[in-house]
Amino acid sequence: MEPAVRGRRGSTELRPLLSGERGAQFGASASSPSALAVAAVLPAGGCGERMGVATPKQFCRVLGRPLISHTLQALERVCWIKDIVVVVTGENMETMKSIIQKYQHKGISLVEAGATRHRSIFNGLKALAGDQAYCRLSRPEVVIIHDAVRPFFEEDDLLKVVRAAREHGCSGYDLEFGTECLQLALKYCHANAKLVEGSPDLWKVTYKRDLYAAESIIKERISQKICIVMDMKEEKEHAGYLLETVLKNELNHVKVTSVVPCHDGSNIQHIILEQCYSFVCMNVMTTDFQNTQKLLGMLEESNLSVLYPVVVVSVHFLDFELGPLSQKMESLMWIRKFAVEVKKRNILLCGLIINYSQDEQKLQESLRQGAVIIAALIKERNSALLGQLLVA
Numbered sequence: 001m002e003p004a005v006r007g008r009r010g011s012t013e014l015r016p017l018l019s020g021e022r023g024a025q026f027g028a029s030a031s032s033p034s035a036l037a038v039a040a041v042l043p044a045g046g047c048g049e050r051m052g053v054a055t056p057k058q059f060c061r062v063l064g065r066p067l068i069s070h071t072l073q074a075l076e077r078v079c080w081i082k083d084i085v086v087v088v089t090g091e092n093m094e095t096m097k098s099i100i101q102k103y104q105h106k107g108i109s110l111v112e113a114g115a116t117r118h119r120s121i122f123n124g125l126k127a128l129a130g131d132q133a134y135c136r137l138s139r140p141e142v143v144i145i146h147d148a149v150r151p152f153f154e155e156d157d158l159l160k161v162v163r164a165a166r167e168h169g170c171s172g173y174d175l176e177f178g179t180e181c182l183q184l185a186l187k188y189c190h191a192n193a194k195l196v197e198g199s200p201d202l203w204k205v206t207y208k209r210d211l212y213a214a215e216s217i218i219k220e221r222i223s224q225k226i227c228i229v230m231d232m233k234e235e236k237e238h239a240g241y242l243l244e245t246v247l248k249n250e251l252n253h254v255k256v257t258s259v260v261p262c263h264d265g266s267n268i269q270h271i272i273l274e275q276c277y278s279f280v281c282m283n284v285m286t287t288d289f290q291n292t293q294k295l296l297g298m299l300e301e302s303n304l305s306v307l308y309p310v311v312v313v314s315v316h317f318l319d320f321e322l323g324p325l326s327q328k329m330e331s332l333m334w335i336r337k338f339a340v341e342v343k344k345r346n347i348l349l350c351g352l353i354i355n356y357s358q359d360e361q362k363l364q365e366s367l368r369q370g371a372v373i374i375a376a377l378i379k380e381r382n383s384a385l386l387g388q389l390l391v392a
C-alpha cells in the first residue's frame with residue numbers, strides 16, 4: 001500500500017497523509033450519529049470490465065464530470081463523516097489527485113487498490129487502522145464501505161447503516177441473505193452484523209446504459225429550479241412576468257422564481273449560492289446583451305459551474321412587425337462569441353427570440369413556444385446548442 005494523500009478541508013492542496021481534518025466534531029447536527037467517529041472507504045480500484053470501455057467506469061464522465069466526483073460530492077455533504085479514503089490503482093493515482101483538485105474535494109485520502117474488491121477495501125481499512133507509521137488518520141469506530149460507482153444515496157441511508165453497526169447483533173436472516181463483505185466480516189472479524197434495507201437509489205453503475213441513466217437522473221435533479229432575471233425596466237403586466245406565468249404552467253413541478261437584480265447584484269448571488277443551475281435572462285425590445293453579460297459575469301465569478309453545467313437563456317422580446325428581424329440579427333449574433341467564451345467555464349449560453357406582438361393571440365403562442373424551448377434547453381443541457389439563436 002502506498003502512503004496516502006489527503007486534501008485538507010478548506011483547501012484544494014494535496015499533501016502527504018496527515019491527521020484527519022474532515023468534520024472532526026460529531027453530534028453537532030440532530031441527525032448525526034452522536035459521539036461516534038465515522039469514516040468511509042470508497043473502493044475505486046476496479047477496471048470496469050462489464051462497462052466495456054477503456055476508461056474504468058469510476059472515471060467515466062457523467063454530465064462532463066468523472067462519476068467518482070459525483071459520489072464524493074454526495075459523501076461530502078455528510079458532515080459527520082470524519083475521513084474519506086478512496087482506493088485506486090497506482091496507475092490511476094495521478095488521475096484521482098487531479099479530480100480531487102479540479103472539483104475541489106476536501107478531506108480525501110488516497111490508498112492503493114488491491115487485485116480484488118475485498119483487497120482494495122482491506123487496504124482502505126488498514127489506512128484507517130491507526131497503526132501505520134506514515135499514516136496519521138485517526139482510528140474510527142465505524143467505517144462505511146461505499147462503492148465509488150454508486151453516486152445516489154441520501155444521508156439517511158448512511159445513518160441507518162451507522163446506527164445498525166452500533167446497535168444490532170447478527171441474525172440468522174443476515175447470514176442467509178448477507179452480502180459478500182458481510183460474510184467475510186462474520187467469518188473473520190468476530191464482529192456483530194446487521195443487514196439494513198437500502199433505498200432503490202443505491203444502485204451501482206455497472207454497464208454503459210447505467211451511465212446514461214445516471215446522467216438523466218442528475219440532469220433532472222439540477223433542473224428543478226429556474227431563475228428568471230428580469231429586465232429592470234419591467235412592470236407587472238410585461239413580458240418577463242408573462243413568460244414566468246407560462247413557464248410555471250409548462251413546468252409545473254419546477255420552482256420558477258423571478259428576480260430584478262439589485263444595484264450590487266447580491267440578490268442574484270444569493271440565488272447562485274442556493275445552487276440554481278438554470279437562468280433565463282430577460283431583454284425586452286433590445287438586441288444588446290447588457291443584462292445577460294452582467295449575469296454571466298456573476299456566474300463566472302462564482303464557483304457554481306465547477307460541478308454542473310449552468311444553462312443561461314438570453315431571451316429577447318422583439319416585435320416582428322416593427323421592421324424585419326434580419327436587421328436585428330447582426331447584433332444578436334454576438335451571442336456566438338459570448339457563448340464560446342463562457343463555455344470555457346462550463347456555462348451553456350443560448351439565445352431565444354420571442355415575438356412581442358401587439359396581437360394577444362400571437363404573443364401567447366410565442367410565449368408558449370418560448371417556454372417549451374426553454375424547458376428543453378434546461379432539461380437537456382446540450383452543449384451542441386450553445387450560441388444558437390432560437391425563434392419562438
Ligand SMILES: Nc1ccn([C@@H]2O[C@H](COP(=O)(O)OP(=O)(O)OP(=O)(O)O)[C@@H](O)[C@H]2O)c(=O)n1
Nearest residue numbers: 043044045046047048049050115116117120148
Ligand atoms: N480490485 C478492485 C475491484 C473493484 N473495486 C471497486 O469496487 C466497486 C464495485 O465493484 P464492481 O462494480 O465489480 O467494479 P469493477 O470491478 O470495476 O467492474 P467489473 O466487475 O465490471 O470489472 C467499484 O467501485 C470498483 O472500482 C476495487 O476497488 N478494487
Ligand SMILES: O=C(CO)[C@H](O)[C@H](O)COP(=O)(O)O
Nearest residue numbers: 117145147179180181182204
Ligand atoms: O456490487 C458489488 C461488486 O460488484 C458488491 O459485491 C456489492 O456492493 C456487495 O457489497 P459487499 O461486498 O459490501 O457486501
